[in-house]
Structures are given as C-alpha cells and as structure tokens.
Ligand code: AVJ
C-alpha cells in the first residue's frame with residue numbers, strides 16, 4: 552500500500568482536530584458559566600482551565616512552532632502551563648472567563664487550520680505525517696477525558712447522557728476465564744505508527760515468558776467478593792503504602808460506591824444505580840488492583856505482558872496495531888470515544904478480541920499494569936521533555952488499553968498512560984495474570 556500523500560495527511564489531521572473540538576464543546580456547553588469556573592474537586596481543574604489550556608497548547612505547537620506565526624496571547628502562557636500551576640491552585644488564577652476562553656480557543660483554531668492548509672506535513676519530524684497536528688488532537692482528546700472525569704466528580708443532576716453499551720453475544724462466548732499467552736520474544740512499542748507519542752517509541756524486542764491472562768477485566772461482581780471477604784481489612788493483601796492509603800482515607804470500596812442495606816449502589820454521571828455485577832470494575836486505585844490480585848492468588852500483568860497479549864499474533868509472529876489486527880477501531884471492536892458512559896459487560900465486543908480470544912483489551916476501562924512508567928531503550932524526548940520524560944521513575948504506574956472515555960485517536964496497542972498508584976477518579980480497572988507452569992506455552 553502506498554503511503555498517504557499530503558492531501559490525505561491533511562484530511563486526517565483536519566478530521567481529528569474537528570472531532571476533538573466537537574467533543575470539547577459537548578463537554579463544556581452543557582453546563583452554565585459558574586459550573587465551568589467552579590472546582591468540582593481539588594484533584595481536577597475547573598473546566599474553563601482545560602478549555603483555555605487546550606487552546607494554548609494548540610497555539611504553542613501549531614500556530615507558533617509549526618506555523619512560525621506571532622503569538623496571539625503570550626501573556627496567558629504561564630496561566631495555562633500545567634507545570635507552573637498545580638490543579639489545586641488553578642481556580643484562584645486570573646483565568647479567562649468562559650466566553651473569553653471559548654473565543655480564544657476558536658481564534659487559535661482558525662489560525663491552526665490556516666497553518667494546516669499550507670504547512671508541510673511530510674517534512675521534518677514535527678510535521679512528518681502531520682505529527683504535530685495529531686499530537687494536538689490527542690492532547691485535546693486526553694483533556695476531554697479529563698473533563699469527563701470532572702463531570703463524573705461533579706454533584707447535582709445528570710447533564711450527560713448516552714445509550715447503554717452492547718451486551719455480550721451469546722453465540723460468541725469467551726473461550727474461558729483465562730488464556731495462555733505463549734512465551735518468546737515479541738516487538739514492543741513502535742517506530743512506524745505516525746502519531747505515536749515519544750514514550751511509545753522505539754519498537755524493540757522483548758522476551759516474555761508464557762503466562763495466563765484473564766480474558767476480560769475484573770468485574771464489579773468479582774470485586775464485591777473481595778470486599779465481602781474482608782479484603783480491605785487484610786494487611787497481607789496490601790502493598791504497605793496501599794494499606795496506609797486505605798486506613799488513612801477509610802477506603803472500603805471503589806470510588807463512587809455506597810452500601811445501601813445489603814446491596815451496593817454507585818453514582819455514575821449524576822445517577823445512582825445498583826452496581827452491575829458483570830461490568831468491569833472502575834474507579835479503583837493501583838493499590839486496590841494489586842491487593843485484589845494478591846487475594847485472588849494472582850498478580851497484575853506486566854506492561855510487556857499486556858502489550859504482547861494485545862498485539863502479538865501467534866499465526867504470523869507479528870505485533871499488530873490492535874488485538875483484532877491493523878484496522879482502526881470501529882464501534883464493533885471496542886467501547887471508546889464516550890459513545891457510552893460506562894464500560895460494557897464482559898463478553899461484549901467479540902469482534903475486538905485477540906487471536907487468543909482475550910477480550911476488551913482496548914476500551915471500557917484503563918487497565919493498571921504492574922510496572923512503573925519508564926522509558927524504552929532508545930527513548931528520545933519529543934517534542935518536549937515535559938510530555939513524558941519528567942514523569943519517568945517509580946512515582947507513576949502504567950495503564951493500558953484506554954477507557955470508554957478515550958477517543959480512538961489517543962488509544963492503540965502501544966499507547967501508554969500513567970498515573971499515581973493512589974489515583975481513583977480516572978476510569979481505571981484491571982485484569983489479572985499468573986505465571987505459566989513449566990512447559991506450558993513454551994515457545
Ligand atoms: C498522559 C493522561 C497522564 O493528562 O496528565 C495532557 C496527558 N499531557 N496534557 C495528563 C497530558 C499534557 C497526561 N496523561
């Protein structure tokens with residue numbers, strides 16, 4: 552297949568930018584001005600900060616860096632620099648008011664599209680395959696997911712709505728509770744995916760011993776058994792820092808869960824409903840995922856194991872873009888893009904399964920892995936150190952696979968997300984793994 556020409560690359564960038572802005576509008580037009588400037592949780596920015604920050608990053612990268620144009624509003628750069636101002640102090644900054652922020656983002660967008668019409672898209676690395684445009688679209692979509700988290704945290708009646716995700720397909724059951732992933736080398740990361748971010752690069756060889764992996768994320772029903780079994784009270788299941796977290800903050804269930812009589816209910820985007828037993832559990836920290844796995848006699852998969860399960864095709868020996876192959880995600884493959892406002896029950900999306908029958912690796916819930924966020928061998932920061940490099944180390948754990956709230960443009964088999972192990976408001980769940988026995992799945 553010939554590589555796409557400049558017009559196709561421009562078209563792809565334009566489509567991604569427009570889709571992101573449509574979603575940003577959906578998330579910010581449905582609440583009144585005071586709600587946009589309010590801080591719904593000290594863990595989150597006011598929505599109006601995200602809005603102008605999205606515009607400001609687009610100005611920095613597309614208008615100034617790629618377009619070489621003069622700044623529109625250089626005086627606001629520091630207000631919207633995530634490193635200068637931690638989330639807690641953002642509400643007290645002299646932020647642009649909602650109408651001003653909308654106008655600013657729209658003005659930037661007008662200029663960015665102007666740049667897109669004439670900039671080289673196949674030149675140096677920042678413009679190669681329209682990378683800067685893809686990066687900015689992914690950035691906006693990532694903040695859209697963050698804004699969706701803010702919506703989940705906000706109190707008051709529901710303002711967002713979406714149809715229920717698809718049910719499991721009776722004719723296409725999962726092959727069993729777990730699948731054996733064979734041992735041997737595979738290619739982790741990518742050097743080919745044009746819009747892959749710096750931390751996904753470069754492609755490199757990884758040896759992974761044979762292991763068993765859950766064919767679906769851990770469900771609310773299974774997690775409830777951990778709770779009922781006194782899981783939160785048993786020190787032996789917990790990482791010491793995790794035990795400190797649950798004791799200090801009296802954590803006894805996933806965030807947004809509440810006991811009502813003998814049943815569990817949860818608040819989900821302004822609606823209180825029974826906890827669904829067959830849905831992947833969401834809003835658990837890494838510490839809770841890790842404790843559950845130990846209670847179950849299992850462990851979290853490593854990042855390499857997760858990626859091998861999601862990309863390795865035993866028939867060809869090749870690492871593909873997604874569990875189902877190389878085609879972009881469609882509605883039959885995965886629960887992505889805020890089409891639904893919750894994970895789909897396990898067993899849904901049979902067309903999205905891996906060759907080994909492992910389901911729902913992409914979409915539904917971000918999946919905690921065992922590993923710290925570290926660079927791959929040969930990593931080079933691009934285009935700025937603050938995107939990934941400053942987060943490498945033992946403070947952050949890697950999440951994989953994407954949630955119902957991430958857009959396909961910011962989700963693929965190689966995509967790496969990271970967060971603190973105490974984080975609970977993000978759309979994160981997990982699945983578990985175990986080592987294969989001697990001789991099982993030998994390469
Ligand atoms: C990759 C989701 C952890 O939201 O902090 C947004 C993405 N980077 N703006 C984040 C990001 C800069 C990042 N995560």
Ligand code: FE
Pocket residue numbers: 604608633690694
């Ligand atoms: Fe950002």
